Amino acid sequence: MQVSIEIATWTQNNHGLFDYESKDLKITKIIVENSMYLILNKDVVEQSKTQNEKCIGKINFENGQIYYYSNPKFIDSYVKLDPKYKQQLQVGELFKFGRIEYFISELNIGDKVQIAEDHYNLDRHIKSDKNKVTRQCKFCLMEDLEQVEDPANPYLTNLCGCQGHMSYVHYQCLKLWINFSNRITRKQTQNTVQYNWNQALECEICKVPLPARVYIENQKQPLQLIQVDKMDGSYIILEQITRQDNLSKSLIFIHAFGTNLISIGRGHISEVRCQDISVSRNHAHISFNNDNWWIQDQKSKFGTLRIIPDKLLIDDEVKEIQIGRVLLKIKLI
Ligand SMILES: [Zn+2]
Ligand SMILES: [Zn+2]
Numbered sequence: 001m002q003v004s005i006e007i008a009t010w011t012q013n014n015h016g017l018f019d020y021e022s023k024d025l026k027i028t029k030i031i032v033e034n035s036m037y038l039i040l041n042k043d044v045v046e047q048s049k050t051q052n053e054k055c056i057g058k059i060n061f062e063n064g065q066i067y068y069y070s071n072p073k074f075i076d077s078y079v080k081l082d083p084k085y086k087q088q089l090q091v092g093e094l095f096k097f098g099r100i101e102y103f104i105s106e107l108n109i110g111d112k113v114q115i116a117e118d119h120y121n122l123d124r125h126i127k128s129d130k131n132k133v134t135r136q137c138k139f140c141l142m143e144d145l146e147q148v149e150d151p152a153n154p155y156l157t158n159l160c161g162c163q164g165h166m167s168y169v170h171y172q173c174l175k176l177w178i179n180f181s182n183r184i185t186r187k188q189t190q191n192t193v194q195y196n197w198n199q200a201l202e203c204e205i206c207k208v209p210l211p212a213r214v215y216i217e218n219q220k221q222p223l224q225l226i227q228v229d230k231m232d233g234s235y236i237i238l239e240q241i242t243r244q245d246n247l248s249k250s251l252i253f254i255h256a257f258g259t260n261l262i263s264i265g266r267g268h269i270s271e272v273r274c275q276d277i278s279v280s281r282n283h284a285h286i287s288f289n290n291d292n293w294w295i296q297d298q299k300s301k302f303g304t305l306r307i308i309p310d311k312l313l314i315d316d317e318v319k320e321i322q323i324g325r326v327l328l329k330i331k332l333i
Contacts, residue, residue, distance in 0.1 A: 002033045003059060003066055003314060004333045009043045010325040016099055017278055017302050018322050031333070032059045038328075045326060056323045059330075060311070068321060068330060070308040078305035079312055080320040086287070086294040087306070089236060092116035094307040097264060097300070098278025105212075105251070106237035109291055115222065119309070121246045122239075123213040123222060126158050136165050139173035154223075156214060160203035171214075171223055178210070179227040189271050191258035195226055196250040212239070212248040231255050236286075236293050238272070256288040265298075278302055 009026045010018060026043050036047040038057045045056070057077055058069040070077035078096060081087055091107040091114040103122075107114045118125070135155045136143045144155060153172045160167075178184065183201060187194045201210045213222035228237065234256040240249045252272055254262055264272040267281035274283070280300035287294050297304035305322055312319065314330055321328040 001061075001064075001066065002031055002333055003330055005030050005032060005038075005045075005059075006329040007045045008327040008329075009045070010327075011043060012325070014325045016096075016324075018325070018327055020301075020303065020327075035060045035062075040324075040326060045328070056326060057321070057328075059314075066314040066332065067311040068308070068314060068319065068328075069311045070323075072309065075324050077308045077321055077323045079308055080303045080305055080322060081284075081295065081297040082317065082320075083297040083299045086289075086296045089286070089293040089295055092119060092309075094120070095284075095295070096305040096307075097274060097283045098276055098280070098302045100274045100276050100279055101241050101243060103239045103241050104236055105239040106235075107293065108233075108235050109293070110234065118213075118215070120241060120243050122211060122241060122248050123215055124159055124211045125215045125217070126156060127217045128154065133165075135168040137168055137170040137173055138162075138166055139169055139177060142170070154216065156216075156223075159210060159214065160208035161206035162203060162208075166205065174210075175225055175227065178225055184226065191254055191260070191262045192271055193229065193253045193255075194250060194272070195228065195253075197248075209245070209247055212251065226251055228253050231257070233257065234288055234291075234293070238286075240274075254286060260287055260289070262286040263298075265300075 007028045011024055011026060028044065030047055032047055036059050037051045037055045039046050039048045039052060040054050040056050055071050056075055057071055060067045060069055089104055091104050093104045095102045103120060105116045134143050153170050155168050156171055157167045183198055185196045185198055202208060203210060212226050213224055215222045228251060236254050238252040238254060241247060242249065262272060263270045263282055263285055265281050265283040266274055266279045270282060282298045283300040284298055284304045285296050314332060316332065318329055318331045321330065
C-alpha cells in the first residue's frame with residue numbers, strides 16, 4: 001500500500017482561501033511509500049524522513065492503515081468536505097466557510113449533552129479565591145460578609161483587566177447585564193435561535209473582551225454567560241468565532257423540529273446568513289437524520305473545510321487537504 005499525492009501550490013499568499021478554479025498554480029506529484037514528513041520548501045512540497053520547522057504534515061503508516069497527521073504548531077490543516085456526501089458532525093469540530101470560522105460548541109443527540117473542550121482558548125478559566133478579601137460585586141455592590149457563596153451565583157474574578165475590588169462580580173449580575181441590555185440580538189427562524197453580539201462584548205471599564213463561558217477551577221461544567229433558551233430534544237450550538245482574537249461572536253442554536261434542512265450562506269434565503277464575500281450564497285446544509293447531525297457542502301466556491309486537529313484516515317475516497325496555500329489530493333494506490 002502506498003499513497004499518491006497531487007500537490008497544488010498557490011504562488012501568492014491567499015489569506016486562508018484557496019481558489020480551486022485558479023490557473024495560477026504550481027502542480028507536482030509525489031508517491032509516498034513509507035512514513036514521511038511533508039516539508040514546504042518555497043513553493044515545493046517534498047517528503048523527508050526528518051522533521052524540520054517547515055513541516056506542514058506527515059503521512060504515517062500504522063497498523064495496516066495510512067493516516068495524514070497535521071502539524072498545528074506550525075500551520076493548520078483542513079480537509080475539504082466532498083459535496084457528494086453528508087458528514088457527521090461531532091462536538092468540538094471547527095469548520096471554515098470561506099474565511100468564516102464556526103465551532104460546534106455543544107451537541108445533543110437524544111438527551112445526552114456534549115460540551116466541547118476549550119480547544120481554541122475562547123473561554124475564561126478562573127480560580128475561586130474565597131476568604132482572601134471582602135468581595136463586593138461591582139454591579140449590585142453587595143458584599144459577601146459571611147464568606148458563604150451561593151453555588152448558583154458565585155463571585156467571579158479576573159474576568160477582565162479590572163483589579164482590586166473592581167475585579168469582583170456576581171455571575172448572575174454579569175449574565176443579566178450581558179443578556180438584557182441590548183448587547184445581544186436574539187433572532188428566531190424556523191430551525192434556529194441566533195444570538196448575535198451587537199457590539200464587542202467587553203468590560204465597560206477596562207474594555208477587555210468577555211467570553212461566552214467561564215470555567216471555575218475544579219468545576220467540570222462551565223458557567224454560560226449567554227442566556228440560550230434551549231428546547232427539548234436534539235440540538236447543536238454553532239458558534240462563530242475568530243481564533244486570532246480568541247473571541248466568540250455569535251451563537252446559533254439549531255434544533256431538530258423544523259424543516260430539518262438548514263442552509264448556511266450569504267444569500268437572503270439562507271437560514272444562517274454570513275455576510276462575507278468569501279461565503280457562497282448557498283454554502284452548506286446542516287440536517288438532523290437517523291439520530292445524528294450532518295453537514296454537506298453545496299459546491300461552494302472556497303469549500304467547506306473541517307480542521308484536522310490531529311490525524312485523518314486515508315481511505316478509498318480521495319482526500320483534499322488544504323494547508324495555507326498548499327492543496328494536497330491524497331489517494332491510496
Ligand atoms: Zn451582584
Ligand atoms: Zn474590566
